[in-house]
Amino acid sequence: AGRPGGQDPRNRGRAGARTPRGPAGCRRIAGARGNTAVSALGILFNTGAGQHILKNPLVVNSIIDKAALRRTDVVLEVGPGTGNLTVKMLEKVKKVIACEIDPRLVGELQKRVQATCLANKLEIKVGDVLKTDLPFFDACVANLPYQISSPFVFKLLLHRPFFRCAILMFQREFALRLVAKPGSKLYCRLSINTQLLARVDHLMKVGKNNFRPPPKVESSVVRIEPKNPPPPINFQEWDGLVRIAFVRKNKTLSAAFKSSAVEQLLDHNYRIHCSLHNTVSFFLIYYILFLCTVIYILMFIREIPENFKIAEKIQTVLKDTGYSEKRARSMDIDDFIRYSYFFS
Numbered sequence: 001a002g003r004p005g006g007q008d009p010r011n012r013g014r015a016g017a018r019t020p021r022g023p024a025g026c027r028r029i030a031g032a033r034g035n036t037a038v039s040a041l042g043i044l045f046n047t048g049a050g051q052h053i054l055k056n057p058l059v060v061n062s063i064i065d066k067a068a069l070r071r072t073d074v075v076l077e078v079g080p081g082t083g084n085l086t087v088k089m090l091e092k093v094k095k096v097i098a099c100e101i102d103p104r105l106v107g108e109l110q111k112r113v114q115a116t117c118l119a120n121k122l123e124i125k126v127g128d129v130l131k132t133d134l135p136f137f138d139a140c141v142a143n144l145p146y147q148i149s150s151p152f153v154f155k156l157l158l159h160r161p162f163f164r165c166a167i168l169m170f171q172r173e174f175a176l177r178l179v180a181k182p183g184s185k186l187y188c189r190l191s192i193n194t195q196l197l198a199r200v201d202h203l204m205k206v207g208k209n210n211f212r213p214p215p216k217v218e219s220s221v222v223r224i225e226p227k228n229p230p231p232p233i234n235f236q237e238w239d240g241l242v243r244i245a246f247v248r249k250n251k252t253l254s255a256a257f258k259s260s261a262v263e264q265l266l267d268h269n270y271r272i273h274c275s276l277h278n279t280v281s282f283f284l285i286y287y288i289l290f291l292c293t294v295i296y297i298l299m300f301i302r303e304i305p306e307n308f309k310i311a312e313k314i315q316t317v318l319k320d321t322g323y324s325e326k327r328a329r330s331m332d333i334d335d336f337i338r339y340s341y342f343f344s
Contacts, residue, residue, distance in 0.1 A: 043082065043108060047213055050145030051102070053081040054169070056210040060085050063221055066203055067141050067167040069093050076137035076163075078129050078152065079145050083109045089141060090118040097137060098122065099129040134159050140166035146217075149174050150190060157197040157226055158235065166224040167203070175202060175220035182332045189246040193239060196333055199225045231337065242336065245328040254315060254324035 045051040054060060063085065069075065073093040080086045080098040086109060089096050100106050106126055113119045125132070130151055140163060144152060149170050156166060170178070173186070178194050179202050180186040194200055206219040248256055315324070326335075 043104070045213060046102075047215070049102075050079070050147050051081065051105075052143075052211040052213060052215045054084055054143045054206075054210060055212045057084075059206055059210050060088055062204065063141060063167055063169070064088055064092065066221070066223065067139055067165065069139060069141075073138040074136065076134065076140040076142070078140070078142040078148075080109055081105055081143070083112045085141065085143060086122070087112065087118065090121050093121070095121050095123060097125060097135055099125045099127070099132075101126070101128055130155060136161065138164050140168065142166075143169040146171045146174070146215075153178075153194060153224070156224070157194070162226050162228045164225070167221060168224065169206065169219055169221055171215075172205065172218040172220045175222045178202075178222055178224075182330050187329055188249065189239075189242050192242055192246075192333060192336065193235075194224070196233070196238065196336075197230060197235070198227055233337070238336075242328075245331075249328040252325050252327055254319070256328075258311070258315075 045053065067075075069089065069092045071092070071094060074095045074097065075089055075093050077086055077089070077096055077098045080100055082105065083098075086096055086098055090113070098109065100109065103126060106124055109122075109124065113122055125135075130148060134155065140156060153168075156163075174190075177186045177188055177190050178200050180188070180191040184191075201223045203221040203223050206221060208214040208216070208218055211219075245253070245256065
């Protein structure tokens with residue numbers, strides 16, 4: 001006899017036996033790539049690809065309210081899924097451009113709006129958003145696949161023309177890194193690079209049970225507003241500097257500069273560019289934080305002395321300027337900008 005209200009354990013694995021159901025009415029099954037779940041509507045969600053559909057209408061409405069969308073707006077959405085957020089936005093804006101990589105979900109979204117007055121306001125782009133050029137848009141509102149969070153943020157911030165704002169759903173820890181301040185444990189290269197190009201605010205927390213199927217992590221909604229005009233900085237050079245500084249963010253800069261790999265790289269590039277241009281090239285800025293202080297002293301040198309050692313010169317400059325004991329973890333944007341312009 002079977003257990004009251006349960007499944008007879010003898011029937012497990014047999015034809016006709018009930019499949020255990022997870023939260024939100026989803027059946028868990030084994031997929032070829034990553035975990036998958038079947039929704040109550042029969043749609044197969046690949047959670048390994050970040051397919052977690054936002055199902056709570058209160059959260060959906062709150063996200064749209066915080067975006068302050070206008071009737072004339074063109075909105076970019078990445079990963080629309082089954083369209084819970086998309087449909088609500090179509091009712092408020094001029095146009096929604098939805099980028100979706102999964103053709104099955106594209107079909108579901110098209111069926112949801114077909115034969116309605118919203119159909120002509122929706123444009124769907126099928127493919128990987130990271131590998132295509134972004135279209136013109138006024139605002140970006142999206143429940144992103146968390147795997148593409150970091151590359152998409154910087155693709156967004158380097159996009160031109162400028163957009164007004166982005167309201168994006170991220171994994172909680174990633175969101176907190178975006179807004180982290182100097183001295184915080186979460187303060188990192190992501191924090192300072194994002195805050196250089198945009199104003200970032202944490203708007204609200206979103207629990208895992210607001211999604212179908214529920215993810216393993218908590219989520220947060222963040223508002224990103226690009227700085228217009230942007231700071232007059234070459235971002236590739238800036239990122240090269242910050243990358244080196246945050247490799248060991250708790251080390252002093254003096255200790256970081258003693259890395260043999262860093263010293264070899266600096267010396268190699270310095271000698272090459274001096275031989276080509278007979279002067280110091282600002283391309284060196286790309287490789288090391290505060291190299292600008294070295295350039296300030298060396299930029300007038302036309303020839304390299306035979307006994308020249310760039311490591312000694314870097315340590316001397318850092319010591320003389322008082323920055324040798326600085327740590328990346330406690331340095332804010334103003335510190336980085338001030339020193340990056342030290343040579344000018």
